[in-house]
Amino acid sequence: MSEAEVQARDRPEPPDAHDVRAAAHDVRTTVHEVRPSAIAQARDLARRRLRGFDARLVDDCLLVVSELVTNAVRHGGGLVGFDVTARPGHVTVSVRDRSTTLPSTIPPTGQWLPGGYGWPMVCRLAKKITISMPPGGGKAIHVSIG
Template sequence: MTTGNGVRREYRPGVPRDAAEARARVAAVLTGRTTGAGGAGDGGGPSSIAVGDALLVTSELVTNAFRHGGGLTGFDVALGPAAVTISVADASDELPRRAERWSPERAVELAEGGFGWPLVRLLALEVRLRLPPEGGKTIEVRLPLN
């Protein structure tokens, strides 16, 4: 994973500039999957649903890194035989939290946002949160390929 050298908020080569660039990287890894190249699974590649889920999770994590995490500081995508792992690091050590439950009385307060983290957790096989000693956090999500 690309990590910083203490400068946490500026763009560095290797870190996507935005969610669109991050999605493009994930799509390239998933669609470039070849048989016989170290973990090809059934050789059929990821399902279209798996690709869509991976792109949605990427969008949520990267957008939140920019919106709430002080900027994207690291990004990685790794393809395994049955899953893809997406890692997103940002400058904040504040962990994601679930939105409060909706109620008619609070509808105005909850009208925007708060649904991404539960969605990420629903789609993931596994979610890991790490707080490195140098600050910030890394969220690692493993998603199925079929």
């Protein structure tokens, strides 16, 4: 089996409605706390917030931060808000962008192509994902890990 076939076979299906909720009435204000201008700054903030936490939880969180902020910058019209909240054994990453388009998974093509792997990875690492549509436009994605 080729590497592309393994990647296509192992790629998860998009989460169902029980895992991802688009809630137009859900207003989150903490997502505006910090607006890093670069993905590295978002990771640095997360790393500072998670000082003293379990290394695996920190690593998972940093992957989620990288993917969500990258997607906001590349596909969401830019990063509007970012926050990481933490308590022992649990972290929530919140990212807000300008787009109302929900994340999706690219169907496997059988070819080894770049891109399309971040959202499935976020879904695998998350305990819960909530997507809200704030009144000011765009979307906020809240990913709970741990």
